[in-house]
Amino acid sequence: MEKDLERLKALRTIAPMNEILDHAEVAALAEGIGKAVLGETITQVIDDYRKQLLGDKSFAASMSHLSRQEITLHLVQELKDKLDAQDSTCLKKLINATGIVLHTNLGRAPLPDSAIRLIQEVNEGYSNLEFDLETGNRGSRHTHIEPLITRLTGAESAMVVNNNAAAVFISLNTLAKQRDVIISRGQQVEIGGSFRIPDIIASSGCTMIEVGTTNKTKPDDYAKAITENTAVLLKVHTSNYKISGFTEEVPLQDLVELGKIKNVLVMEDLGSGCLYDLSKIGLPHEPTVQEVIAGGADLVTFSGDKLLGGPQIGVIAGKKALIDKIKKNPFARIVRCDKSSIAALTAVLKLYMNPEKALAQIPALNMLALKEADLLLRAEELERQLQAALGERCQVEIVDVHDEAGGGSLPDVLLKGKAVSLTIDGLSANRLQELLRQEPIPIICRIVKDKVLLNVRTMSEKEFPLITQTMQNIVG
Ligand SMILES: *Cc1c(COP(=O)(O)O)cnc(C)c1O
Numbered sequence: 001m002e003k004d005l006e007r008l009k010a011l012r013t014i015a016p017m018n019e020i021l022d023h024a025e026v027a028a029l030a031e032g033i034g035k036a037v038l039g040e041t042i043t044q045v046i047d048d049y050r051k052q053l054l055g056d057k058s059f060a061a062s063m064s065h066l067s068r069q070e071i072t073l074h075l076v077q078e079l080k081d082k083l084d085a086q087d088s089t090c091l092k093k094l095i096n097a098t099g100i101v102l103h104t105n106l107g108r109a110p111l112p113d114s115a116i117r118l119i120q121e122v123n124e125g126y127s128n129l130e131f132d133l134e135t136g137n138r139g140s141r142h143t144h145i146e147p148l149i150t151r152l153t154g155a156e157s158a159m160v161v162n163n164n165a166a167a168v169f170i171s172l173n174t175l176a177k178q179r180d181v182i183i184s185r186g187q188q189v190e191i192g193g194s195f196r197i198p199d200i201i202a203s204s205g206c207t208m209i210e211v212g213t214t215n216k217t218k219p220d221d222y223a224k225a226i227t228e229n230t231a232v233l234l235k236v237h238t239s240n241y242k243i244s245g246f247t248e249e250v251p252l253q254d255l256v257e258l259g260k261i262k263n264v265l266v267m268e269d270l271g272s273g274c275l276y277d278l279s280k281i282g283l284p285h286e287p288t289v290q291e292v293i294a295g296g297a298d299l300v301t302f303s304g305d306k307l308l309g310g311p312q313i314g315v316i317a318g319k320k321a322l323i324d325k326i327k328k329n330p331f332a333r334i335v336r337c338d339k340s341s342i343a344a345l346t347a348v349l350k351l352y353m354n355p356e357k358a359l360a361q362i363p364a365l366n367m368l369a370l371k372e373a374d375l376l377l378r379a380e381e382l383e384r385q386l387q388a389a390l391g392e393r394c395q396v397e398i399v400d401v402h403d404e405a406g407g408g409s410l411p412d413v414l415l416k417g418k419a420v421s422l423t424i425d426g427l428s429a430n431r432l433q434e435l436l437r438q439e440p441i442p443i444i445c446r447i448v449k450d451k452v453l454l455n456v457r458t459m460s461e462k463e464f465p466l467i468t469q470t471m472q473n474i475v476g
Pocket of ligand 1: 163164165166189191195236237238239240269270271272302303304313314408
């Protein structure tokens, strides 16, 4: 009986909708999301609160002591939490403290300033996306990148599609539909979930002919498998794993020779579109697009947002006659890329005209090139800022870590890195990691040996005040 009275009292103390809408903090929310959505959300919050009162006696008892203003405050907080929860699923900026440079789940390559500017310029107004400024006639969206790619790689021609998966798909569909594609067993790559080379070959309408074994494939294996029905010898760069030990792969040049003799095309799926010789920055050499073209491949396909450091895009480069055919495939419309990616790729490729500029201005390359000494300076700066802001409750320390290229690139390369390790009194590492994920600008980090680590390679110093502020929010 008494419990029912408490419940009744709490139910009666709910302020009417208008009063909640007029609350100063709520009025400010209306600016952002509009009155209608706000009203609906408040109705939901009040409904949920009523249900909770009716279903949970001890909750009702605890609320029955509160004044109308206090209950309104409680409801306003619930409202803000609900709106935050809805907002947290939307796409937004975050800070990558994992040390994984091309983190596929975190959007792969960050773009250089010049790319962001060009994206903005072509989006805030109109552009010559498909307009030929010389003739005044209709143009093609491929023309913007074609001269850049051909100059940078030596290819005769080039086109762009939505991503590299689409590039492989449309190339095979155009050149080898209902015919055979020969590939080494050792190169049947899977790249995260739904991209598996055998599936892509099948869905592009081709028959896959496997040759060799997992560890060894020889020129003769290809030669023996070629028939009248063979259209393409496909080489796939095993970008995200390494086969080591007793192994043998057929070099591109040998495939090209064989292709010439037998009159079949040779195509390489390079994965990462590396245009910069990584050995110049102390990393293992990765085959570049230039090398594949110089090696005589008829076609090469690669991603824009892996080691190239650009937007999500797929580039197909190679013989003009083949590219012209692919452009006419009806699928070209289905896999075409939008003006923002073309703008970003254009700006990134322009930087590659001067390799030093590319290294300095393309964030992915720049992060990969960072040396331990640079990283130590960065880590010391972050440590200093965190220490100054957080004081006693937080222990900050610089530790050695291994960073990674990520994005299925350089699979066996561990980059020597530095991280700031954090311990906060009264907070477990798991809880801290979770709280950092829930902040308005989340910080994504790893836990090693029960400590939260902030790897500095993938963060810029511009982000440090934000990181410090976020930590203050959590600790405060
Ligand atoms: C990453 C990768 C792909 C897929 O490229 P997306 O641009 O992510 O579609 C295809 N092939 C290889 C060898 C790759 O490494």
